[in-house]
Amino acid sequence: MMTRLFLQAHRTPTLAPEEVAALEQAIARTVEFAARRTIVRPNEPLSQCTLLLDGFVQRYKDTPEGRRQILAIHVPGDFVDLHSYPLRQLEHHVAAITPVQVALFPHSAVRALTKESATLTELLWRSTMIDAAINREWIVSIGARPAAVRLAHVFCEMYLRLERVGLADGTRYALPLTQIDLADATGLTAVHANRMLRQLREQGLVEFRQGSVEIFDWPGLKRFAEFDASYLYLD
Amino acid sequence: MMTRLFLQAHRTPTLAPEEVAALEQAIARTVEFAARRTIVRPNEPLSQCTLLLDGFVQRYKDTPEGRRQILAIHVPGDFVDLHSYPLRQLEHHVAAITPVQVALFPHSAVRALTKESATLTELLWRSTMIDAAINREWIVSIGARPAAVRLAHVFCEMYLRLERVGLADGTRYALPLTQIDLADATGLTAVHANRMLRQLREQGLVEFRQGSVEIFDWPGLKRFAEFDASYLYLD
DNA sequence: CGGGGCCTTGAACGTCGTCAAGCGATGTGG
């Protein structure tokens, strides 16, 4: 059951057993990538989609001035580029953060799934729309929240997303990013991200160390981050 | 042909005549809204999608601190909330900017369309993914570009989107926003947006006055904005 | 043992936000 984590993360709409089977059978093969390896390059014709089975993946763009903006951080159970099915190519990079294992769905198989079942169509489409909802929340964070709040917000979001696929251990979870990654995701410099992380730690809210997060005070962190989970559509 | 502008904006994949007809017949009715009226409220159950026929629409979120972040600006031919079909409710506001006319597609009709044609499914899905690609580019702008460049980038984007649906007159087009709206879209304050607009004007790149934009130097503006249109997927 | 990431901290600077005031246009009610 390669699709187990995906279905655990996306429970609406509910699939019939034969729809689950069809989804499972749409997988052509699995592949592994080493840490920091590129998975998809911008503007190259694509013929398959990538479901993340294990490890962490990022999507990002670089600006001509040499700044990198991370657009999304993906956890196991996420389709990292399902949008390549309707778009046919992507305008951003997709790269492994850690060593990863992925399952590949040929576009032709995705198309076949949409023909077979309107419910399956809805589920796949929905998962790309939740991705977009996360993008929107990041716009709000980067555009309207001060640095420390942005970081706190990321820790809240990643906690819920990882917890949902069974990758949180109480209030602790692995988030194998560098402070540079975190800065590139939140529109900050690494220096300032570092200072804000210290502040969050000293406030007793959350600690980020060596790629892992420990939440000391979940209600306090949520309050500080102005975190409202409705954008994750967990229902 | 209510769907004319939508099909003009989205030419890939190409529909067969009967698919165009099916799309057209999925419209239940048209409705008008006065300027600045709310069209969709967050977290309310939705049963239809809204295609913008005429006028401008914004999507936004408010933070507890009272800052408003605009997430998207929609022009005629845009489906402003097609994502409500798979999501069933939205986590943000949708509101008219100007007086608008919209066409309503019941979710049941959208579902029927996805059953009828995989190509239609792909087209509708694709339009929501282009929306998401625009969200991503806004993340880059807000996260990694200085104020003046952000504004210049918006003017480039809106020019191409409006030009595609025949709403640009040479290098001039209507963009009926206030400076406050522009600031809320770019993560700036109105005061600073005002100063940067003056700078762009004095640099001879672009002028924004009374809800309309005139581009004086398109190549220069594109260069200044680091504008790469591939995220609009115009093919 | 040397080199390169990554993290950490300090100091100085600058972009952008805040506060404040004034202007013109619009609209509403006395």
Next chain:
DNA sequence: CCACATCGCTTGACGACGTTCAAGGCCCCG
């Protein structure tokens, strides 16, 4: 028909949040 309020635009002065530049430490790896 005028008085007054409201809204958007504009500009100045000041302050702050975040960046830049710089240096040093730690750790891993070749």
